[in-house]
Amino acid sequence: MTSIGETALSIFAATDSRLITALAVAGGLAVLGLLLVLTSLGELRGRRTAKVPAAYRPAPGDEVLERRTLERYLAWSAIAAIFMAVWLPVYWLREPTRLAEKREKFLEVQVYENSSGNQGGEALYNEFCASCHGKEGRGGFSNVFIDDKEVKYAEPPLRFIYERYKAAGRSEEEVTQLIYDAIDRGRPGTPMPTWSIAFGGPFISHQIDTIVEYLQEIQVEITPGHKNSQFKIPDDDPTDGEAIFKANCSVCHTPGGASQEDDELIGSGLIGPNLRVTFERLSRDEVYDVIAKGRINMNRPSMPAWAALGERAIRSLVEFIESIQRSA
Numbered sequence: 141m142t143s144i145g146e147t148a149l150s151i152f153a154a155t156d157s158r159l160i161t162a163l164a165v166a167g168g169l170a171v172l173g174l175l176l177v178l179t180s181l182g183e184l185r186g187r188r189t190a191k192v193p194a195a196y197r198p199a200p201g202d203e204v205l206e207r208r209t210l211e212r213y214l215a216w217s218a219i220a221a222i223f224m225a226v227w228l229p230v231y232w233l234r235e236p237t238r239l240a241e242k243r244e245k246f247l248e249v250q251v252y253e254n255s256s257g258n259q260g261g262e263a264l265y266n267e268f269c270a271s272c273h274g275k276e277g278r279g280g281f282s283n284v285f286i287d288d289k290e291v292k293y294a295e296p297p298l299r300f301i302y303e304r305y306k307a308a309g310r311s312e313e314e315v316t317q318l319i320y321d322a323i324d325r326g327r328p329g330t331p332m333p334t335w336s337i338a339f340g341g342p343f344i345s346h347q348i349d350t351i352v353e354y355l356q357e358i359q360v361e362i363t364p365g366h367k368n369s370q371f372k373i374p375d376d377d378p379t380d381g382e383a384i385f386k387a388n389c390s391v392c393h394t395p396g397g398a399s400q401e402d403d404e405l406i407g408s409g410l411i412g413p414n415l416r417v418t419f420e421r422l423s424r425d426e427v428y429d430v431i432a433k434g435r436i437n438m439n440r441p442s443m444p445a446w447a448a449l450g451e452r453a454i455r456s457l458v459e460f461i462e463s464i465q466r467s468a
């Protein structure tokens with residue numbers, strides 16, 4: 141019995157399952173076709189001998205019904221039952237191995253395609269993330285289409301991500317979770333793609349772990365005003381709301397981005413909403429809160445947290461936004 145089982149298993153293992161499926165489907169169609177031909181042949185013969193509608197032909201007698209017909213049905217059901225009794229255990233025996241093999245093959249392909257020899261977080265980051273998030277997480281831009289217009293989309297710098305969200309009141313664990321969520325699921329409605337296999341991306345969880353470790357290594361302290369910092373406060377007047385806005389916020393809130401010179405358009409909305417109507421919805425405190433803490437969205441662009449700019453700068457920003465409100 142074991143040897144038969146083993147032979148069956150090895151035959152199954154050796155054959156491509158798609159081939160088996162194709163053969164099974166072809167076989168099924170052939171049987172169906174044969175049945176059709178046979179029944180129509182019988183139909184034709186019947187018509188040639190007697191032109192009597194089927195419903196009017198004499199039925200077989202009790203003798204035939206209880207003997208020949210019954211025995212034929214019983215024989216066929218015995219054959220079907222035996223077939224199932226043999227086929228199901230073989231299938232059941234084979235199934236775990238088949239699943240394990242498929243899984244292994246799947247993961248092999250993924251890992252192979254992504255490897256550039258080095259599987260470390262830094263290599264993965266440089267190959268897959270740096271084009272948008274910049275070298276060593278300095279932030280960047282990519283071109284995307286919004287309403288059929290090509291615009292530059294600002295990608296958040298990742299080297300401040302812990303400080304940025306901790307300044308906004310989140311714990312270290314929460315930020316780590318936020319990073320995993322963003323990488324695993326992506327941010328639908330923004331250029332940020334999905335990366336984990338569980339959500340249809342290319343990376344296994346180990347690869348994502350190494351990327352997160354790399355991100356943790358490149359974290360720097362926030363120093364507003366520093367050349368590489370994303371938190372820009374002009375030296376000459378640290379309370380100039382308009383200047384702070386142009387330096388930090390225009391990339392997302394002004395149609396022409398940071399280079400927009402037209403005062404009428406500043407803050408009127410691009411990736412972020414039109415801030416010229418914000419005070420119709422939000423109070424002064426709420427505007428302060430949105431700027432300081434940001435708003436993380438999972439299905440459309442997020443507003444980064446700016447608490448690291450400091451309270452004075454954020455107050456100036458709130459005043460500036462209030463000053464550009466559209467008159468009703």
Ligand code: HEC
Nearest residue numbers: 294388389392411412413418430431435441442443446457
């Ligand atoms: C990376 C792009 C980006 C940058 C940079 C950015 N924002 Fe935003 N902002 C957004 C997005 C997107 C939203 C909408 C979030 C939402 O609706 O949940 C938003 C929402 C807001 C809101 C709430 C508006 C409302 O009516 O609900 C305010 C206020 C705001 N941003 C101010 C600022 C200020 C001030 C700065 C600069 C310090 C800034 N933003 C920088 C993308 C950005």
Ligand code: HEC
Nearest residue numbers: 268269272282295296319322323327330331332333441442
């Ligand atoms: C095509 C450009 C693009 C690529 C490639 C990309 N990202 Fe992003 N990523 C974005 C954008 C845009 C956002 C901001 C989305 C939003 O508005 O919420 C983002 C957000 C994030 C965030 C959340 C940041 C925050 O402040 O909330 C993390 C973490 C992140 N990306 C990590 C990665 C990693 C790791 C990779 C590489 C495996 C990667 N990204 C590749 C565009 C990209």
